[in-house]
Amino acid sequence: xxxxxxxxxxxxxxxxxxxxxxxxxxxxxxxxxxxxxxxxxxxxxxxxxxxxxxxxxxxxxxxxxxxxxxxxxxxxxxxxxxxxxxxxxxxxxxxxxxxxxxxxxxxxxxxxxxxxxxxxxxxxxxxxxxxxxxxxxxxxxxxxxxxx
Numbered sequence: 001x002x003x004x005x006x007x008x009x010x011x012x013x014x015x016x017x018x019x020x021x022x023x024x025x026x027x028x029x030x031x032x033x034x035x036x037x038x039x040x041x042x043x044x045x046x047x048x049x050x051x052x053x054x055x056x057x058x059x060x061x062x063x064x065x066x067x068x069x070x071x072x073x074x075x076x077x078x079x080x081x082x083x084x085x086x087x088x089x090x091x092x093x094x095x096x097x098x099x100x101x102x103x104x105x106x107x108x109x110x111x112x113x114x115x116x117x118x119x120x121x122x123x124x125x126x127x128x129x130x131x132x133x134x135x136x137x138x139x140x141x142x143x144x145x146x147x148x
Contacts, residue, residue: 025032042048054061068074088096110116124130 039048069078125134
């Protein structure tokens with residue numbers, strides 16, 4: 001026959017713990033309110049349901065992700081993403097910003113006008129900035145050819 005198990009609460013679970021919790025709640029009222037607001041927003045947006053499902057899936061989720069990533073295409077994609085990230089990280093922001101602004105302005109200008117003639121394009125070769133950009137473009141093309 002089963003014997004009852006005696007339960008004796010540990011000394012740390014008494015009124016001292018309750019008092020400490022009350023003191024902490026009073027000290028951190030604003031943080032607790034902010035955390036509860038965040039929790040409600042996560043619930044409203046469905047993020048909590050997603051997280052609950054992910055935790056419930058456990059090993060099945062890990063197995064599915066592992067199977068998806070364990071293909072040569074996925075491995076190549078991850079490596080390429082890392083290389084592109086390193087490449088973009090090496091470009092100073094002011095140069096990339098200048099490139100984006102120039103591309104936007106050039107596209108707007110060219111959309112409004114007819115395509116430039118061959119002589120106009122050759123005339124732009126006299127510009128030192130154009131030659132610098134072409135040198136970089138040719139370096140990229142040479143590197144691509146070397147890789148093939």
